[in-house]
Amino acid sequence: MGEPASQNATAESILSVNNIEVVYDDVILVLRGVSLEVPAGKVVTLLGPNGAGKSTTLKAISGLLATENGAVTRGSITFLGENIANRPPEDIVRRGIFQVMEGRRIIEDMTITENLRLGAFTRKDGERAIRRDIDMVFSYFPRLQERTGLSGYLSGGEQQMLAIGRAIMARPKMILLDEPSMGLSPLLVKEVFTIIEQLCQDLAITILLVEQNARMALKVASYGYVMESGKIVLDGTRDDLVNNEDVKEFYLGGDKERKSFKNLKSYKRRKRWL
């Protein structure tokens, strides 16, 4: 258990999650000793099936766990050398971690610009800088600039772009992205992922990316973790994972017929990764 997450630990980490346990409502144990490392300036991905605990891991980092009556009951989360486990979310945003929640969650009865301004809520560097950054977001997502009216009327893809744009407005050191490809057409998924890569390069934002679309995630990530039932069951560099037989079979889809989730379960009973 306790040993830090293998090869990745050698790189200089901006965030390290050390063997955390997360409990909802004081009784529901969801994460059972999760550890992961995110090196500065890199994209790291967290893969796994529905209900594995990926969103819970992100909420533990961002502090949003508290809004769902959850808490980190063991282990620590170190960001830039300080333990931030169970800190209130506004404190964590101010430290430079911004979570883009699953399902986009934009403020639908506000305009695009108002949503972007809200992203900058914790910033103190003044109106000029905020205007400049709104223009910068529009340069990444030109189609947002063309749209007027309430953002509730945007398409799913546009809402995802707005959600990412809103995160950029906070000028965070790190973004936690929860399933950005969910519900998007393949073309839009490509577009969104291209932007994610650019963000990381242009603005030096570190990204922890949760995805079910492993194929896309492993295109942009340099390192990946696979999570199942509240535990990390496998981790490795992009190449390790892409070439791993199990990952190929369950997450990238075999060359011939796709295995169903049912088969996956029975297979897992025969062979565990740990």
Add this chain to the structure above:
Amino acid sequence: MQSSLLFQLIINGLIVGTLYGVIAMCFVLIYKSTQVVNFAQGEFLLIGAWTCWWLVVQAQWPFWIAFPATFLFMLIFGILLQMIVLRPLIGEPIISVIMVTVGLSIFFQSMMKWIFGPWPQPFPDIFPMKSVNIGGLQVQTPYLMSMAVSLVIMVSFAWFFRYSRMGLAMRATAFDQQVAQSLGISVKRVFATAWAISAMVSALAGVVVGMVNGVSSALSFFGLKVFPAVIVGGLDSIVGAIVGGLIVGLIENLAEYFDGQWLHLGNLYTVAPFYVLVIILMIKPYGLFGTRKIERV
């Protein structure tokens, strides 16, 4: 002669309606950002009016100092009330919170009676003239002032919620508290701000009405008119609150006119708004401006 009476009553209706609108806005502000139905809204008027009265009459402060001082007092009062009474109730069932605000209403009523006595107290005349003649109409000076101040408040509200950082944060919190927190907004601070603004602005209405009618527990009945106003406008619409307030003000005064001319029931104007409330609820359960969720095409 009769038509000029009608005209005068319509103007009265609009003036009182603006005040109702301002109080209703305060009520909606609390409901929208904290999901609390505040039955003690009328008592905010009462406390504000008594505070200002005490400062002017007992402490002998000049009005132009006492008035802002009342605001400051109510600001602090609103914040403390939220922090001490309402904050521990976050997450409790809605009915418990409602019972607490009903309790607060009774508590403040009795406390004001205990401190200041049961009898109405007149405000000393603040303005040199009791009323002003505008185009043949007699308008009481405090009401004129209330019109001006109410309009300023409405414009400030509009500006605040559209452009200010805290205003946007409050709207975001009203829409989705979890998202607001993910943006770094402190929901606790938003709640306290909502109560503070609400208490402060209601107090203004209390002072104005107190200047015309004297300060007494009737003020909290004046505050009770927010219910028809917000139900007409929709519980969660600021614009609706203003429109609702104007409608209630007009209905009251028109009812008085019809009553005086033909019906002679004597007090139709006090109950008329509540009849309208029932009828509107039967036709449009979400009020005229209540939220409809955006459905994407």
